[in-house]
Amino acid sequence: MSPLVQPRLINGPYDDPGLILDFRHARRAILFDLGDNHALSARELTRVSHVFVSHAHMDHFGGFDRLLRLSLHRDGPLSLSGPPGFIERVEHRIRSYTWNLLDERSADCVLAVAEFDGTALIRAARFPARRAFAREDATPPDLRPGLVHDEAALFIASAALDHGIPSLAFRLQERMRVNVHRDGLAALGLPVGPWLNVAKAAVREGAADDTPIVIGEASIPLGRIREHALAVGPGQSVAYVVDALGSPANEAAILDLARNADQIFIEAAFLDEDRDIAAARRHLTAGQAGRLARRAGVRRMTPLHHSPRYLDRPDALRLEAEAAFGSEP
């Protein structure tokens, strides 16, 4: 069962944190955090449809300009979500440039920006390129509590962690995966076509076996297609946790968000021996990261966002996180 998205760290563990979640079968990607993104090609960045920013510290938001610049040539919405105050941060970045060359003939790019308070999207605004990115108020989508994003194939949950300021952690959850067996299709004598998406959506929604699926002039019961031509499996889940104090409240929120995830990308900023510095800067230690990943029952852990103070022993943080997680050295 191939997953819908392929998660990949944008940079090395000592560089700005960020994750790209590339869709395997579509020209599309999602970003967690928007720090330095020069390691991504222009083509990869133009594929980005949604960006989720943990907080507006520069190492998590400094890459906004490059994304905006590439967006000037594309049509359609680019969605950005972040913590309370995020819309104003985006607006300040936009307003620092001169936009006299934008008009109705420009590409129809719209930045759709929303703020998440840990429970719900509380505020939204739009910045259309054809109006020189003038700010327009918008209504935030009304999602299930705890979600920042929801679409047919996946949803994204978020928790607001204490980093002195709110810092959002994210979990992308694919819904049930439905793959097509070409051989099975051929055996049924059915063509490939858009009807397959209808059938896959019906399976995901738990439709009954006798649900009719229309294929051209014909109609076939869903159960027959499911039995011979579709493979169903659980969806992948990917958690992303950065910049958070190792407090009991944060730990509880991280465990809730990351529980049983297939993979977690988690900050390992300081060594346990420097836990006082970590607490003062409101970051996790590598040991805390590894223990949290183990307690959450995740399958794979990737530590990131290392403090440069350990550059002379570059593996120390990873090794401490892995030892606490219990994986092989």
Ligand SMILES: [Zn+2]
């Ligand atoms: Zn920070």
Ligand SMILES: [Zn+2]
């Ligand atoms: Zn940071």
